[in-house]
Amino acid sequence: MPACIVPLLTDAYQHEAIAAIACQLYDSQPDVRLWVSGHYYAALTHRDIQASITNTQAYTSLSACLDHWVETLRVPHTVWLVSDFNEPNYQASLQVASQCHSITPVFVDFTFDALCPTTGWQSVSRPNAPWFTTRMIHADSSDLRTRYKHSQSVNRSRLNHICQQLNLVPQWWV
Secondary structure: OOEEEEEOOOOHHHHHHHHHHHHHHHHHOOOEEEEEOOEEEOOOOHHHHHHHHHOOOOOOOHHHHHHHHHHHOOOOOEEEEEEOOOOOOOHHHHHHHHHHOEEEEEEEOOOHHHHOOOOOEEEEOOOOOOHHHOEEEEOOOHHHHHHHHHHHHHHHHHHHHHHHHHOOOOEEEO
């Protein structure tokens, strides 16, 4: 069965870390291919992998990415799904994918410092949002860090639960 790395890209902050993990998986698996946004690559170098992931358009949701992947890659594969699984509604899509493919979800655990360095006050807004929706946060706030750790814990628990239901074994990548 051919092997494939599928980075599930929904947010720009994920691309660099997911590219690094994809490179490590590429090094450990001979003849592995890379599926990015409907394109199936036989990457030759780490630079190819990073360029493919960096230059791709992010999906609106994990389920949209999984659905597109299942539609375009119909031949059964051994697959590593690389993501932070940071949303609740991907179970149905993962279940459909696991019926045809041998899947290993790879959970990327982003540290809070990687996402929000301790620089004091920062303005935060959504992309393409009006300026008046900008919020000020204090990056050194222990409350903010505690909430982030809790949300990551919820994401890990949700993935564990889904994997148990589908008989999948997740991997944790920090």
